[in-house]
Amino acid sequence: MAKLHVTTTINGEPTEFLCDPSESLLDVLRDTLGLTGSKEGCGTGDCGACSITLDGRLTCSCLVLAPEVEGHEIGTIEGMAKGDELHPLQQKFLEMAALQCGICTPGMLIAARSLLERNPDPSETEVRFWLAGNLCRCTGYDKIVRAVLETAAEMRSAA
Amino acid sequence: MTDIRYLAPPTLDEAVRAFAAAQGAARILAGGTDLLVQMRNGMAKPGTIIDIKKIPELSSVTEAADGSFWVGAAVSGAVLAEHPRFGTVWPGVLEAINLIGSTQVQGRASPGGNLCHGSPAADSVPAMVAAGAVLTIAGPNGRRTLPVEAFPAGPGRTNLAAGEILVGFTLPPRPAGSGDAYLRMIPRTEMDIAVVGVGVSLTMAGGVVTAARVGLGAAAPTVLLVADAARALVGSRLDDAALDAAAAACSAACKPIDDKRGTIVYRTKVAAVLLKRAANIAADRAQGKA
Numbered sequence: 001m002a003k004l005h006v007t008t009t010i011n012g013e014p015t016e017f018l019c020d021p022s023e024s025l026l027d028v029l030r031d032t033l034g035l036t037g038s039k040e041g042c043g044t045g046d047c048g049a050c051s052i053t054l055d056g057r058l059t060c061s062c063l064v065l066a067p068e069v070e071g072h073e074i075g076t077i078e079g080m081a082k083g084d085e086l087h088p089l090q091q092k093f094l095e096m097a098a099l100q101c102g103i104c105t106p107g108m109l110i111a112a113r114s115l116l117e118r119n120p121d122p123s124e125t126e127v128r129f130w131l132a133g134n135l136c137r138c139t140g141y142d143k144i145v146r147a148v149l150e151t152a153a154e155m156r157s158a159a
Numbered sequence: 160m161t162d163i164r165y166l167a168p169p170t171l172d173e174a175v176r177a178f179a180a181a182q183g184a185a186r187i188l189a190g191g192t193d194l195l196v197q198m199r200n201g202m203a204k205p206g207t208i209i210d211i212k213k214i215p216e217l218s219s220v221t222e223a224a225d226g227s228f229w230v231g232a233a234v235s236g237a238v239l240a241e242h243p244r245f246g247t248v249w250p251g252v253l254e255a256i257n258l259i260g261s262t263q264v265q266g267r268a269s270p271g272g273n274l275c276h277g278s279p280a281a282d283s284v285p286a287m288v289a290a291g292a293v294l295t296i297a298g299p300n301g302r303r304t305l306p307v308e309a310f311p312a313g314p315g316r317t318n319l320a321a322g323e324i325l326v327g328f329t330l331p332p333r334p335a336g337s338g339d340a341y342l343r344m345i346p347r348t349e350m351d352i353a354v355v356g357v358g359v360s361l362t363m364a365g366g367v368v369t370a371a372r373v374g375l376g377a378a379a380p381t382v383l384l385v386a387d388a389a390r391a392l393v394g395s396r397l398d399d400a401a402l403d404a405a406a407a408a409c410s411a412a413c414k415p416i417d418d419k420r421g422t423i424v425y426r427t428k429v430a431a432v433l434l435k436r437a438a439n440i441a442a443d444r445a446q447g448k449a
Binding site for chain 1: 260
């Protein structure tokens with residue numbers, strides 16, 4: 001079977017890759033393009049560790065076929081910091097120790113950024129519902145939720 | 160490596176031709192939240208995947224001049240949630256669709272896929288049944304329409320004929336004084352499969368119900384239109400007697416299974432409870448109280 005040639009944009013960079021027709025976007029990101037920040041937890045859309053944005057919309061890259069992204073824009077965790085400057089969410093996750101093993105962290109960060117882009121002043125309930133598709137198996141959710149709320153407050157006062 | 164073809168036709172005609180040509184070996188891809196999981200666990204082994212998201216008619220939400228809504232089969236829950244008008248006119252349909260899965264899943268999953276998956280517990284379907292949605296279906300012999308309640312044929316089965324594709328939903332114009340609601344019972348706060356789900360749509364005038372439709376999910380091999388429950392509500396002021404009669408009709412319509420989510424007895428009882436609660440929410444919305 002011939003591979004498909006796909007042209008897309010990842011973190012603002014025009015990108016091309018070859019893939020099998022049934023390959024997931026997550027596998028292409030990790031195995032073909034070396035963007036291993038997106039993690040595979042379940043592979044079935046339950047855990048959110050592979051969260052990315054597709055044309056600005058949060059989704060699981062394990063539930064996207066690689067050929068689907070032809071002509072679309074992808075955002076991954078690798079594009080979150082600007083050079084050495086961390087995104088405020090990344091900085092706050094570090095300061096507040098909102099992570100332990102770190103596997104869920106890229107997905108948490110991508111999902112949280114997507115929330116704050118749409119709702120700069122979320123309630124704790126809104127944060128918990130928005131992040132319900134991101135599972136953490138070690139540190140629990142409290143520190144993560146608090147870090148998101150704290151970041152939101154700081155970004156509001158800085159704006 | 161399996162020999163799979165991926166197609167993303169820009170027109171419905173091309174999609175129908177490709178789907179028919181594959182003679183049952185193709186699967187339609189909208190959000191992929193069911194299909195990709197099925198492919199991964201080996202339940203689905205399509206020879207061809209036909210991505211319908213590049214077809215404008217299947218990817219659009221439009222409100223017509225007469226107040227009816229068109230929802231293309233591939234429209235995601237997130238797109239519907241962000242539509243400036245859809246959730247105002249059809250809050251019950253929207254809440255049912257938005258109950259499905261996580262934020263990530265909402266970004267992709269479509270009510271069209273939810274319907275075509277054929278689950279008796281599909282959350283959006285009882286709400287669509289209550290709304291009186293009419294489907295447009297396209298196949299090798301042209302287009303046809305079908306009331307949404309006539310679409311499911313059994314668990315995992317639909318009344319799509321060979322080569323037919325779901326194009327989308329038409330929700331009828333909404334008379335003044337209308338409201339709808341969907342409630343489901345799950346043992347968690349979200350991200351679970353309905354033990355029972357009930358959708359109610361009402362039109363009211365002067366506190367009296369003038370039109371009603373009731374959809375019931377996860378309580379029979381298919382989602383059901385419960386006409387007897389609707390009849391019990393029409394002409395009433397949603398007094399206890401009318402609600403009791405409609406609730407009893409809802410329970411009577413149940414033909415559920417015993418499984419890990421709930422027993423036959425439990426589901427039959429909960430169907431009645433949800434009917435009453437959903438009817439009251441729909442009535443509040445119809446009368447502008449919520």
